[in-house]
Amino acid sequence: MKLYEELKARKEAGEKLNLEELTPELLKKLFFEEELSDYLISQLYDVKESSIAYRRRKYGITIRNSILDELLLAKTDEAKKINEKYKNNLMVNDNLTMISKAITHFAFRNGPIEDMHASPKNQLSQDDMKTLNKFMVNKIAYVFKLIIENRWIELDFLIRHTDMMYGQDWDNAEPDDGDNRELIQMMIKRQ
Structure with missing residues (x-):
């Protein structure tokens, strides 16, 4: 069962969903993976659509960051081709x-x-x-x-x-990107 369906079922069963329990991870899953609009998410939590939009921006959950994540993590075939091209050039x-x-x-x-x-x-x-x-x-x-x-x-x-x-x-090693990903995001946003 998808997260949205699970939350909707809980709401329909009489549970009042608390916006404070909508973690960045859950919001990201609803917005990116399940492709829900701010409006649909707001209906689950009985809040204004702008509250969800504000929360998304606060946590950096934006379309631009979604595209950047997709590219940097090489999630799609096109992103994998681009990633491979950079590897071969480097x-x-x-x-x-x-x-x-x-x-x-x-x-x-x-x-x-x-x-x-x-x-x-x-x-x-x-x-x-x-x-x-x-x-x-x-x-x-x-x-x-x-x-x-x-x-x-x-x-x-x-x-x-x-x-x-x-x-x-x-x-044990603890990978530390030294803010590299953040720098990439800043540079991309400038363009």
Whole structure:
């Protein structure tokens, strides 16, 4: 049963649906997945249509964001083709230096290491930073070279061997986009 049908059945059974219980996730499901209008959603909760529209905008649940999500998550065949085109344009050996430098900045340089370098205690000299940056860029270049050239056996060995040898007592990874998706959305909205 779809969410709308479930909520409508509850309402018809005499339950008063509380707008405060309409979470962003539920609203997103009703608006995007079930393609309900603000009007139909407002009728479920006995509120003005503008209340639903306001709530959607407040949570960023808009047609524009829906299209952006569809594109970035490659949900449709067309979005998958566009995503594949970007992959093919990016994942070439000519881009190794650009990729490696960008990933080094994203994952290493623009983090705590920069604070250590810039601190008044000057824990890391300029030469130290150059050495660390060069080391990171070269290692990341190798990893991406394996990816670009579809050298999956070598990459698998590198990952599994390194994981067995080091970092077993480290915390689990928690993907952090560094606000990358938000930046993409802002740039798209400007155009």
